[in-house]
Amino acid sequence: MIPEIGHFALILALSLAICQGVLPLIGAHKNDPAMLAVARPAALGQFVFIGIAFACLTTSFIQSDFSVLYVANHSQLALPIPYKISAVWGAHEGSLLLWVFLLSGWTVLVSRFSSDLPELFGARVIGVLGLLSCGFLLFTLLTSNPFERLIPAAADGADLNPLLQDPGLAIHPPLLYIGYVGFSVAFAFAIAAMITGDLDQKWARWTRPWTTWAWLFLTLGIALGSWWAYYELGWGGWWFWDPVENASFMPWLAGTALIHSLAVTEKRGLFKSWTLLLAITAFSLSLLGTFLVRSGILVSVHAFAVDPERGMFILAFLAIVIGGALILYAWRAPSMDSAAGFHAFSRETFLLLNNVLLVIATALILGGTLSPLIVEMIDGSKISVGSPYFEIAFAIPMLPLVYLIGLGMHTAWRSQKAGALFKQLKIPAIFALLAGIVVPVFFYGRFGVLLVVGTVAGFWIMAVSMLQPIRSLRRASGASAITRGALGMSVAHFGVGMFVIGVTIVSAFSIEADRSLRIGDTESVAGYDFQLRGLRNVDGPNFRALEGEVDIYKNGEFVAQLRPQKRTYIVQQNPMTEAGIDAGWNRDLFVALGDPLGNDAWSVRMQYKPMIRFIWLGAFVMALGGLVAASDRRYRLTAEAKDVSPAISGEPA
Amino acid sequence: MKTRFIAPLIFLVVLIGFFVKGLDPNRDLNRLPSPFLDKPAPQLDLPMLKDLNERVTSADYEGELVLMNVWATWCVGCRQEHSYLLELERQNIVPIYGLNWRDRREDALNWLAQLDDPYIASGYDADGRVGIDWGVYGAPETFLIGGDGTVLHKHLGPLDAFLWERDFMPIIRVEKGVEQ
Numbered sequence: 001m002i003p004e005i006g007h008f009a010l011i012l013a014l015s016l017a018i019c020q021g022v023l024p025l026i027g028a029h030k031n032d033p034a035m036l037a038v039a040r041p042a043a044l045g046q047f048v049f050i051g052i053a054f055a056c057l058t059t060s061f062i063q064s065d066f067s068v069l070y071v072a073n074h075s076q077l078a079l080p081i082p083y084k085i086s087a088v089w090g091a092h093e094g095s096l097l098l099w100v101f102l103l104s105g106w107t108v109l110v111s112r113f114s115s116d117l118p119e120l121f122g123a124r125v126i127g128v129l130g131l132l133s134c135g136f137l138l139f140t141l142l143t144s145n146p147f148e149r150l151i152p153a154a155a156d157g158a159d160l161n162p163l164l165q166d167p168g169l170a171i172h173p174p175l176l177y178i179g180y181v182g183f184s185v186a187f188a189f190a191i192a193a194m195i196t197g198d199l200d201q202k203w204a205r206w207t208r209p210w211t212t213w214a215w216l217f218l219t220l221g222i223a224l225g226s227w228w229a230y231y232e233l234g235w236g237g238w239w240f241w242d243p244v245e246n247a248s249f250m251p252w253l254a255g256t257a258l259i260h261s262l263a264v265t266e267k268r269g270l271f272k273s274w275t276l277l278l279a280i281t282a283f284s285l286s287l288l289g290t291f292l293v294r295s296g297i298l299v300s301v302h303a304f305a306v307d308p309e310r311g312m313f314i315l316a317f318l319a320i321v322i323g324g325a326l327i328l329y330a331w332r333a334p335s336m337d338s339a340a341g342f343h344a345f346s347r348e349t350f351l352l353l354n355n356v357l358l359v360i361a362t363a364l365i366l367g368g369t370l371s372p373l374i375v376e377m378i379d380g381s382k383i384s385v386g387s388p389y390f391e392i393a394f395a396i397p398m399l400p401l402v403y404l405i406g407l408g409m410h411t412a413w414r415s416q417k418a419g420a421l422f423k424q425l426k427i428p429a430i431f432a433l434l435a436g437i438v439v440p441v442f443f444y445g446r447f448g449v450l451l452v453v454g455t456v457a458g459f460w461i462m463a464v465s466m467l468q469p470i471r472s473l474r475r476a477s478g479a480s481a482i483t484r485g486a487l488g489m490s491v492a493h494f495g496v497g498m499f500v501i502g503v504t505i506v507s508a509f510s511i512e513a514d515r516s517l518r519i520g521d522t523e524s525v526a527g528y529d530f531q532l533r534g535l536r537n538v539d540g541p542n543f544r545a546l547e548g549e550v551d552i553y554k555n556g557e558f559v560a561q562l563r564p565q566k567r568t569y570i571v572q573q574n575p576m577t578e579a580g581i582d583a584g585w586n587r588d589l590f591v592a593l594g595d596p597l598g599n600d601a602w603s604v605r606m607q608y609k610p611m612i613r614f615i616w617l618g619a620f621v622m623a624l625g626g627l628v629a630a631s632d633r634r635y636r637l638t639a640e641a642k643d644v645s646p647a648i649s650g651e652p653a
Numbered sequence: 654m655k656t657r658f659i660a661p662l663i664f665l666v667v668l669i670g671f672f673v674k675g676l677d678p679n680r681d682l683n684r685l686p687s688p689f690l691d692k693p694a695p696q697l698d699l700p701m702l703k704d705l706n707e708r709v710t711s712a713d714y715e716g717e718l719v720l721m722n723v724w725a726t727w728c729v730g731c732r733q734e735h736s737y738l739l740e741l742e743r744q745n746i747v748p749i750y751g752l753n754w755r756d757r758r759e760d761a762l763n764w765l766a767q768l769d770d771p772y773i774a775s776g777y778d779a780d781g782r783v784g785i786d787w788g789v790y791g792a793p794e795t796f797l798i799g800g801d802g803t804v805l806h807k808h809l810g811p812l813d814a815f816l817w818e819r820d821f822m823p824i825i826r827v828e829k830g831v832e833q
Contacts, residue, residue: 240729277661297675311676319669326662333658370671377674381788387727388755514767595736603736603768 003068003147006056010097010147013049013104014137016042020107020130024123028195036119039126040111046133047104054101057146058088067153070094070146076159076571078542086170087160092294092310093146095173099290100136102174102181103129110185110210117206124192125185132184135317143310159542159571168228176221176248180286182214183255187283190276191325194332204266204275209635211262211279212488215255216626222248223619231579236512236590236607238615241390243298246369247289250362254282257358260351267413270348273333274355280329284322285362291318298373343415350408357397357404364393402457402500405493406464428463435459444509444610454504461497465490488629495621502614512607516597526608528589529553533561535602543567543576548604550580550591559589564604566593588612694721694796694804695786699776702753702761709750709776716800718828720749722772722812723784723794726760731793734811735768741817742771747797747825751775754784754792797821799828 020042027035066072089098258278295311342348436456472482522531533549545565562580582589594603701707724731751772797806
């Protein structure tokens with residue numbers, strides 16, 4: 001019964017989505033208050049019914065109802081409860097349900113916190129979101145119904161993919177999807193602006209916080225995915241340039257460009273058509289990611305179950321949504337461009353460079369991801385594009401970008417005197433140059449040009465990011481404090497610096513060794529002595545594991561004991577590596593068990609990973625910066641904001 | 654209408670064209686369009702990875718049933734299958750030759766030193782040119798080459814016991830039977 005309730009709730013949600021997608025848009029065109037009034041209640045009702053469907057599917061998982069096909073395929077009696085819940089979004093059908101659930105959640109938030117938007121505009125935004133929801137609900141109901149029955153019911157389920165049985169991966173998809181789906185809000189704002197034919201600085205101010213929120217969740221989601229790959233895939237890498245990873249990274253890059261372009265549109269009323277295009281692009285790349293992951297068009301280790309029918313459906317949806325948006329763009333955007341100019345040496349120029357470099361990076365990654373398909377379609381040959389390409393293609397636009405961040409942050413709008421800028425940046429520049437050379441040479445004992453380019457860049461961004469907050473702390477009484485927006489920018493850029501330091505140091509100074517060890521053997525890696533003390537069998541709820549006991553000493557002093565496991569999940573019978581990691585702020589020690597080599601010897605992979613935590617910590621700080629910026633007073637669009645007279649003075653971004 | 658505002662739309666149309674073609678149900682990602690299947694394998698003549706003064710050539714395995722495994726240190730799948738290749742080497746069913754593809758030599762040498770070397774010898778194909786002759790489009794790839802030099806089977810992706818039993822052993826049994 002419960003699955004049928006869920007199914008039925010989903011159908012009701014679709015009916016409401018159709019109302020929400022059609023009536024407010026017509027109402028806005030005809031200025032019909034009755035039709036406009038449908039927008040908010042329909043959005044709320046849709047959210048409630050999708051919520052019911054989601055709860056029903058979750059209940060089926062918790063109750064292990066193996067008469068539901070999706071549950072039988074992705075759960076098992078012995079699966080621990082938290083993973084039964086995360087299994088809801090562990091595969092195609094359920095993750096799609098999560099997607100529409102989050103979309104309806106964003107829509108409700110928009111309708112709740114948009115009371116100071118002009119009524120027609122707000123209704124159009126909600127209408128566009130309703131149309132998107134229609135597409136996804138149709139997709140779910142027609143091709144990917146999670147409530148499909150399995151008769152006769154299975155005695156036990158086929159278990160959740162063991163790779164996904166991990167706390168990091170349980171919450172990675174929801175965070176990622178909040179980000180992906182969140183870009184639909186900026187998209188809807190862009191469409192509404194193009195329908196209205198009117199895009200002013202207020203529009204940018206409304207759009208900015210929504211974009212920042214979506215971006216910060218996407219940042220967290222990607223970072224969590226990378227962290228998971230690091231400890232779960234068992235060999236210490238943290239980014240693989242797999243098509244699915246690229247699918248999440250491209251919207252992030254476009255979203256980052258959008259955030260910066262919106263700043264210009266809000267402050268100066270410039271880059272309007274460009275901002276619109278980025279808003280369309282960021283969400284389009286989210287949709288493209290969904291298509292690439294679910295259609296099986298590319299080879300990927302993460303791909304969902306492949307079904308050409310589904311692929312065709314998403315492709316058609318993608319063509320309608322993106323194609324429609326771009327037709328509207330070609331028609332409306334030309335009249336929106338502003339003619340106002342700016343000085344060549346100004347913040348506008350730096351933000352333009354930021355956008356150009358981010359878009360180049362996105363395009364190079366898109367090209368690399370799609371080129372195997374395109375080459376195959378053209379001449380039938382198959383090629384593979386791997387990390388060697390992506391690392392270079394990504395570094396070329398990013399290296400100048402990280403250096404330019406420091407300049408751009410402190411450059412004034414309109415026009416900047418070069419002398420004044422260099423004067424205030426002199427100290428951070430000297431600091432960065434010294435620290436960037438001293439740290440690799442003295443702490444790690446090596447010098448290299450690329451290495452120093454990386455460390456100097458990292459220290460440079462971190463140092464310049466502190467200037468504004470420090471100045472605010474030391475200001476004279478009466479002087480205005482730093483705005484949340486500016487503080488958020490400083491924090492986020494500081495995170496970029498941490499990330500750059502992490503990536504540079506870890507790629508230059510990681511040490512890894514694969515050795516064959518017998519019990520009692522000791523192996524020295526990077527000054528740490530790893531001793532294999534013992535091996536024993538342990539049983540988990542749904543797996544058996546061989547667990548190693550590895551003691552680590554440094555100069556005879558005990559550092560840590562790690563217990564790497566090699567698990568075999570009972571139902572699916574695939575082996576999984578559970579690495580043992582001793583995490584420190586400045587280094588990880590990593591041990592993974594390999595295969596038996598005979599004569600009681602085991603292959604053991606030991607790694608020393610300096611500063612690797614800075615990679616994820618940096619991403620976390622970036623997201624934190626987004627949070628600070630999004631909480632800026634001038635973005636408060638709540639119901640209360642109507643009572644207070646909006647204080648929109650010329651605050652610096 | 655200025656062209657720069659239409660350009661994104663044109664780009665989308667082209668992309669969708671490729672996607673529609675790519676979704677063709679007759680297109681099978683795992684099927685191997687090896688132009689060499691049941692045809693003579695291309696000639697091999699490469700410097701030997703471990704000693705660049707020596708060479709690995711087709712003549713080395715002429716008349717023998719051998720595996721040719723395309724590998725690289727940057728490839729995750731290669732790492733995954735490596736222990737199985739070592740296992741195959743221990744079973745001593747067929748000699749395994751390696752084609753180290755688009756790799757850095759010192760990385761490749763370290764890899765073999767650390768993980769052990771299942772290969773009789775590996776050819777060093779730094780710029781991937783020989784890989785092109787062989788129609789390699791991703792590592793790992795494994796060719797089964799008969800005594801008469803024809804490609805009997807080609808596998809894309811990491812090798813494991815299941816695939817070995819299913820795809821390789823039947824051919825090997827027949828081949829060895831013929832020889833006896």
